[in-house]
Amino acid sequence: MEKLEKFTVGRQPTLVFGAGAIVDLAKTVAVYGARRVLIVTGGGSIRRTSAWHNLLAELSASGLDLCDYSGDGEPTAAQVDAAAEHARKHSVDLVVAIGGGSAVDLGKAVGAAARMPDSIERYLEGVGDREPTGETLPVIAVPTTAGTGAEATKNAVISRLGADGYKKSLRHDAFVPRVAIIDPELHVGCPREVSAASGLDAITQLVEAYVSTKATPFTDALALSGLAYAAGSFRRTLAEPGDVGARAGMAYAAYLSGVCLANAGLGLVHGAASPIGAVCAIPHGVVCGNLLPVTVTATIEKALRENETRVINRYAACARALADDVVGDDVSASRRFIDVLLEFEEVADLPHFGAYGFTAGDVERVVRDTSGKNHPVEFSADQIAGMIESRV
Numbered sequence: 207m208e209k210l211e212k213f214t215v216g217r218q219p220t221l222v223f224g225a226g227a228i229v230d231l232a233k234t235v236a237v238y239g240a241r242r243v244l245i246v247t248g249g250g251s252i253r254r255t256s257a258w259h260n261l262l263a264e265l266s267a268s269g270l271d272l273c274d275y276s277g278d279g280e281p282t283a284a285q286v287d288a289a290a291e292h293a294r295k296h297s298v299d300l301v302v303a304i305g306g307g308s309a310v311d312l313g314k315a316v317g318a319a320a321r322m323p324d325s326i327e328r329y330l331e332g333v334g335d336r337e338p339t340g341e342t343l344p345v346i347a348v349p350t351t352a353g354t355g356a357e358a359t360k361n362a363v364i365s366r367l368g369a370d371g372y373k374k375s376l377r378h379d380a381f382v383p384r385v386a387i388i389d390p391e392l393h394v395g396c397p398r399e400v401s402a403a404s405g406l407d408a409i410t411q412l413v414e415a416y417v418s419t420k421a422t423p424f425t426d427a428l429a430l431s432g433l434a435y436a437a438g439s440f441r442r443t444l445a446e447p448g449d450v451g452a453r454a455g456m457a458y459a460a461y462l463s464g465v466c467l468a469n470a471g472l473g474l475v476h477g478a479a480s481p482i483g484a485v486c487a488i489p490h491g492v493v494c495g496n497l498l499p500v501t502v503t504a505t506i507e508k509a510l511r512e513n514e515t516r517v518i519n520r521y522a523a524c525a526r527a528l529a530d531d532v533v534g535d536d537v538s539a540s541r542r543f544i545d546v547l548l549e550f551e552e553v554a555d556l557p558h559f560g561a562y563g564f565t566a567g568d569v570e571r572v573v574r575d576t577s578g579k580n581h582p583v584e585f586s587a588d589q590i591a592g593m594i595e596s597r598v
């Protein structure tokens with residue numbers, strides 16, 4: 207048992223979890239005394255489902271005034287500003303964000319932006335010149351994919367693509383959604399490629415938080431629990447997309463990955479994922495799924511060479527949580543972890559970065575903007591460039 211040092215656990219949403227949990231939405235809105243509700247969605251696929259129509263009917267029947275805003279792809283500052291204007295015009299007093307990680311981030315950002323006097327861009331970390339005060343409309347997050355865990359975190363990722371692009375966070379403790387309603391039945395229609403990419407994002411977050419230099423006994427327990435549920439669920443969600451039990455396992459793993467990243471930080475994969483995502487529109491989960499095996503392999507090889515026992519022990523524990531055929535000591539278990547991740551990668555069958563227009567010429571700029579500050583070992587810029595190049 208490791209010694210207990212001082213640590214903090216940030217605020218979490220009230221969690222309503224399980225098949226059919228969405229029926230509690232109207233009741234949950236009522237708890238906040240809201241009258242006018244903005245429903246934020248992503249690209250629109252949820253709007254073609256019967257669940258969407260039932261939801262609107264139920265919310266309207268409970269006497270709420272509804273308006274809605276549909277985002278498209280990962281949120282931009284212009285999108286957030288437009289949706290916030292929409293919210294102010296309709297005197298909205300609560301935001302419900304339904305969709306994938308981008309829709310949940312958009313909803314969180316809109317809740318805050320509706321209370322801000324200037325463009326959201328002025329409040330982004332590393333971009334703007336102002337700090338958020340934490341003032342926000344209450345936000346209820348209803349994820350329909352299992353990936354980023356955005357329903358549990360205090361930041362919303364905002365992107366701008368291109369030469370002067372960025373992928374930066376709007377961040378404040380108060381931006382954690384008040385409530386997360388996680389209903390795995392809403393995940394059943396998630397396309398295979400999205401389930402694969404977002405599932406590997408969640409797994410990456412759990413692994414990176416577990417080996418992070420900022421990990422705590424609290425996040426350790428959650429990370430291993432999340433990996434154990436992912437172990438039994440990831441392949442099944444891809445092979446049997448209608449399996450609600452498997453969807454529940456991944457949804458739970460994703461939620462825990464959000465709590466873990468908020469409290470333990472992440473590693474090199476996520477350090478590179480933001481600058482890669484600022485170059486071109488590669489889904490975040492595709493970036494993580496591509497970089498996880500190559501990064502873990504390099505980290506384990508370095509840790510073995512340098513006899514970094516803590517790091518080896520931690521990857522061995524990840525292997526034992528994520529696969530049930532891991533035998534032997536920590537050194538052999540950590541080596542087995544590399545194979546486990548390669549097997550997951552093969553099942554996921556994700557495109558490489560080049561499929562989205564990313565080229566080897568983009569690598570230098572990405573490496574310059576990459577931070578691996580909580581990663582358990584250090585790599586040179588050339589080593590990081592080699593890892594990214596191998597996935598172009």
Ligand SMILES: [Fe+2]
Pocket residue numbers: 354407408411476490494
């Ligand atoms: Fe992530």
